[in-house]
Amino acid sequence: MAHSIDTVSGRSKLKKRREPYWLRLDAGNYLGFRAGADSWMARYRDPGTFKQHYRALGEFADLPDSQRYGVALKAAQEWFAHLGRGGVAETVTVAEACARYVDRVSRTNGNEAAFDARTRFERHVYKSHLAKVQLDKLKPAHVGAWRDALEDKPTRNGKRSAATLNRDMTCLRAALNLAHENQLIATNTAWVSRLKPVRGADKQRTLYLDRHQRKAFIEAAAPDVAVFMTALCTLPLRPGAMAALTAGDYNRKLKTLTVASDKAGADRRIALPAQTAQAFADASKGKLPGAFLFTRADGAQWEKYKWRGPVKEAAIASGMPDGASLYTLRHSVITDLVHAGADLLTVAQISGTSILMIERHYGHLRGNVAAAALEAVML
Numbered sequence: 001m002a003h004s005i006d007t008v009s010g011r012s013k014l015k016k017r018r019e020p021y022w023l024r025l026d027a028g029n030y031l032g033f034r035a036g037a038d039s040w041m042a043r044y045r046d047p048g049t050f051k052q053h054y055r056a057l058g059e060f061a062d063l064p065d066s067q068r069y070g071v072a073l074k075a076a077q078e079w080f081a082h083l084g085r086g087g088v089a090e091t092v093t094v095a096e097a098c099a100r101y102v103d104r105v106s107r108t109n110g111n112e113a114a115f116d117a118r119t120r121f122e123r124h125v126y127k128s129h130l131a132k133v134q135l136d137k138l139k140p141a142h143v144g145a146w147r148d149a150l151e152d153k154p155t156r157n158g159k160r161s162a163a164t165l166n167r168d169m170t171c172l173r174a175a176l177n178l179a180h181e182n183q184l185i186a187t188n189t190a191w192v193s194r195l196k197p198v199r200g201a202d203k204q205r206t207l208y209l210d211r212h213q214r215k216a217f218i219e220a221a222a223p224d225v226a227v228f229m230t231a232l233c234t235l236p237l238r239p240g241a242m243a244a245l246t247a248g249d250y251n252r253k254l255k256t257l258t259v260a261s262d263k264a265g266a267d268r269r270i271a272l273p274a275q276t277a278q279a280f281a282d283a284s285k286g287k288l289p290g291a292f293l294f295t296r297a298d299g300a301q302w303e304k305y306k307w308r309g310p311v312k313e314a315a316i317a318s319g320m321p322d323g324a325s326l327y328t329l330r331h332s333v334i335t336d337l338v339h340a341g342a343d344l345l346t347v348a349q350i351s352g353t354s355i356l357m358i359e360r361h362y363g364h365l366r367g368n369v370a371a372a373a374l375e376a377v378m379l
Helices: 008-012 065-084 094-109 111-124 140-152 162-181 211-219 223-234 239-243 274-284 304-317 326-339 344-351 355-376
Strands: 021-026 029-034 039-045 052-058 256-259 268-271
Touching: 008 065, 021 065, 029 065, 039 065, 052 065, 094 111, 094 162, 111 162, 111 304, 140 162, 211 223, 211 304, 211 326, 223 239, 223 274, 223 304, 223 326, 239 304, 239 326, 268 344, 326 344, 326 355, 344 355
Parallel strands: none
Antiparallel strands: 021 029, 029 039, 039 052, 256 268
16 A cells, blocks of 8 residues: 655655655656655656756754655755756755856956965865755855854954955855856855845055155065066056056057956056056067066966065065055055046046946045145136
8 A cells, every 4th residue: 555755644654665755746746755764855857858857855854744744845846946947957065166166267267366266265165064055955044154154253363354254255155146147056045145245345445655665665576576566556457457468468559558358347458658658568578469568587477376475575575564465556556646636537447447436445535636626716
């Protein structure tokens, strides 16, 4: 006599066996119960290929016997709906989703960006309880617990700032979004509210180096990194964008520079003033179009994990304030441009960012310019 799996009494009468007892829900969709192991499974038949797919749902041992069927049924139906919408049947963990994201970043944005993402995952995800959670079982509580632990995790400077927390959460959010985009998980509800960035965390930049400090900073650096730092003081690109420039990006005849790889988008063209143009002409002299403009002493491309050490050594040797970096040089040059009265659109285009970001971080410097303009129109 056949017994049903949808009641406690029915399941108690089943003989222990490895093969699950299956209950047909509708065409091609089955809910299974493995007697003895007391675990639940789902089986799905692809209507196009007729291939069978299986998904372990769990034991639900933390629930009373009378509730387990209902919970297992709901989990199976959610999986069936996910597959019906074109979702992927394979089981992927959070750690595997992160690894796939690193691979995507490496293919689209290069090794430096991939290194940054991989490093953050190694520090904050791969060793956490979140790493082994399957995407189809990911809950807001899992992500919320991870975020709380990250927020409480100390940094070298003490308590983790809101800005640091935002940066550390960004990679995980991007990895999970990619998994959702690739139909590896049916919904983003597990993280959409738990990984929201802290508002107001990106405050105005305050560390500024004047021209004399910048010069001392550069003079204390090794020759190869000094050339790279000088270029950043000449043109306030992001360090990664400057490192990606090739000799072919500089047009000697037109004295223009094409920024082909940048967070702000590719193929941004900048007309250079005479002195700056000469600096880039010197850097490109004798190089093939595909050769990098600025390289290490061994000829390799500059990357974040390669310039970080030499720049820090130069900062210490020259007595720069704590936190001085290549981004400090960029910020200082942008500050000078804004303070000198350059219009914000021009500054945004040169530096490769939005007017909104320039206004947010540097708009306060326009006060003197505005005061001088108002004085000029007085009768």
